[in-house]
């Protein structure tokens with residue numbers, strides 16, 4: 001039975017409130033026909049768009065381009081190979097050269113159509129071409145819809161260092177259409193659900209309840225439940241980003257719940273073995289265990305989180321977890337201050353806190369609990 | 372006879388007022404011994420600095436490094452080949468890789484020691500490493516002291532397009548020491564004076580008067596007159612930048628006085644034939660003539676400007692000027708809106724205005740007047 005969801009309209013908007021850098025996130029199903037009008041409303045009269053898309057979503061990108069192209073708006077299209085290696089300086093330079101060749105200038109607009117890879121890459125291109133031009137995100141993975149396309153972090157990798165180069169550059173508009181999920185492979189989709197569940201744990205107990213009641217529909221990609229889940233996720237992320245746009249106050253760190261463990265899992269398992277969301281799922285389990293060990297929350301938090309992750313077909317253990325290898329990685333993590341381990345840990349469903357100076361022995365125990 | 376200059380202390384500070392991005396420009400002669408204290412005052416406790424310098428100023432860079440290096444502050448040094456070709460993506464990537472290898476993180480500080488090339492390059496490195504880290508400018512050319520190190524424009528070139536990629540990224544401190552002028556070749560020094568004179572024409576009649584009275588001392592690099600000239604230039608630039616940080620209101624365009632002509636001269640003469648300041652000198656002459664033709668100012672403006680430029684040994688004509696070749700370049704200039712030529716033109720010494728829709732025939736006449 002469907003619950004009474006907070007929004008069951010087929011179209012809604014979340015505002016990211018950042019003063020003169022505020023922007024709307026438009027969430028809908030099957031609204032490509034409305035994108036031209038939305039763009040014009042947000043950007044005003046624009047004569048040149050540079051659409052950069054993931055090679056895997058070419059038809060989707062072409063559909064968007066066909067809608068917005070007009071006598072007054074020229075649309076150039078660049079296809080970028082799928083996958084993390086495209087977040088490179090070489091690919092960055094190639095796109096910049098292409099933009100120059102296509103006659104881009106300060107009034108041009110970059111439109112990213114793809115997952116987090118394309119959003120991060122095209123976002124940094126937009127942030128730095130002519131010292132910054134306007135940018136629109138059209139995310140096509142669940143992770144990009146609920147996480148990477150919101151908040152203004154853009155960037156590329158240096159060899160061996162993820163997201164080492166980039167800019168904070170907010171889009172003018174984020175255009176989310178759940179129809180894009182139709183072609184997304186199951187593993188990638190489910191992986192995105194880990195971040196959705198994360199928002200419930202860190203920020204929104206009622207949302208967590210709703211996810212519990214609707215897990216089956218969510219896994220089946222029911223458009224209504226999906227729009228609701230995306231909307232609540234974006235609301236949470238927008239709220240946190242609004243309080244700490246450039247990651248200076250520390251507030252934004254709560255988004256990293258489960259991530260210190262996840263990064264260590266990803267690094268020791270070899271990047272690519274697990275999808276990011278899968279690692280986050282396991283990482284949240286370890287974090288919840290750590291919180292219980294430290295008497296910050298009761299075991300019910302872990303139980304409910306386990307149930308929901310499993311209902312969403314996410315992994316909750318990492319049999320190859322090697323605490324001895326993971327700990328040094330965690331010590332190098334950005335959230336480590338002066339060699340002391342810090343974690344974002346839940347006190348209850350819907351609330352987390354930053355906990356400093358955690359005993360490495362406790363961390364090891366938490367890792368072992370989920371092997 | 373020395374005039375009563377506005378500042379004859381051997382040390383002064385100009386504040387660039389940009390809200391929470393405000394910063395001081397420290398102007399002095401022989402103050403390297405004080406840089407460590409100034410850095411600590413501005414940056415607080417800092418443990419890692421990455422000093423990036425022009426190969427031509429290695430001794431100067433080593434002296435700065437020796438002053439700031441301490442038990443608590445590690446200083447890594449990178450030397451960059453002199454010249455405009457270093458403002459490339461290849462050099463940018465090399466520096467980023469070097470920073471990663473040196474263990475730079477979000478708390479590290481980039482210090483640029485050199486002219487505009489190093490400031491623009493290292494500034495963009497600082498703007499984008501870890502999505503932006505702190506940055507200090509130690510300019511060693513006159514152009515960098517009065518222009519490029521102030522205002523937050525950073526960037527590199529794409530093949531065939533100057534400053535096409537970059538960021539607005541304000542430094543935390545600009546440290547100007549006129550002793551660095553000791554080794555600067557004459558032509559580069561004099562070229563910088565063109566921008567100094569520009570500030571007099573566009574913004575500050577009293578400053579222009581003082582420059583007229585002190586031209587000989589200025590050419591001889593008298594430290595007191597030089598500090599005064601740098602200070603007034605920085606005050607003008609800081610004021611304009613404070614009103615239009617990201618070049619959105621149009622106010623910042625007044626800094627381009629003479630530059631539409633200069634860019635066309637540089638492009639048609641082949642980059643490198645003339646130094647930028649030399650082209651600006653000739654460009655200001657053409658702009659002043661255009662203003663007279665359009666009845667915006669009286670001929671005295673051109674006469675006084677001519678006198679002062681000549682006293683500063685700057686070129687005032689460009690015998691190879693080819694109006695037919697220059698006009699198309701000017702039409703492509705950023706200040707052209709909808710195919711109409713726009714210029715920053717003086718109405719009197721100390722004031723300029725943006726003049727739109729100028730007849731190309733008038734522009735040709737102005738160019739011919741200075742062949």
Ligand SMILES: NC(=O)c1ccc[n+]([C@@H]2O[C@H](COP(=O)([O-])OP(=O)(O)OC[C@H]3O[C@@H](n4cnc5c(N)ncnc54)[C@H](O)[C@@H]3O)[C@@H](O)[C@H]2O)c1
Pocket residue numbers: 054055056057082083084087114115116117118120140141142143144147148149150151152153154162163180181182183184185188
């Ligand atoms: N900027 C941020 O705040 C932020 C936050 C989290 C993650 N990220 C970044 O996001 C990236 C991961 O994002 P991702 O998970 O979206 O990965 P991704 O962009 O690589 O997309 C995953 C895969 O799905 C394919 N794909 C995308 N849309 C599709 C669709 N509709 N149908 C079929 N296939 C499709 C892609 O080709 C790719 O193979 C990482 O680089 C990460 O660093 C950034």
Ligand SMILES: NC(=O)c1ccc[n+]([C@@H]2O[C@H](COP(=O)([O-])OP(=O)(O)OC[C@H]3O[C@@H](n4cnc5c(N)ncnc54)[C@H](O)[C@@H]3O)[C@@H](O)[C@H]2O)c1
Pocket residue numbers: 425426427428453454455458485486487488489491511512513514515518519520521522523524525533534551552553554555556559
């Ligand atoms: N960011 C801005 O707002 C801005 C403004 C104007 C110009 N610029 C940029 O600045 C650059 C030009 O700057 P520049 O004129 O300083 O050129 P530059 O940095 O190339 O320096 C000129 C020459 O002087 C040498 N040099 C520098 N300091 C010296 C010293 N103290 N003694 C001896 N030799 C020294 C250099 O090796 C170089 O050969 C251009 O790339 C231009 O685009 C930027």
Ligand SMILES: [Zn+2]
Pocket residue numbers: 147195259276280
């Ligand atoms: Zn994540």
Ligand SMILES: [Zn+2]
Pocket residue numbers: 518566630647651
């Ligand atoms: Zn100039």
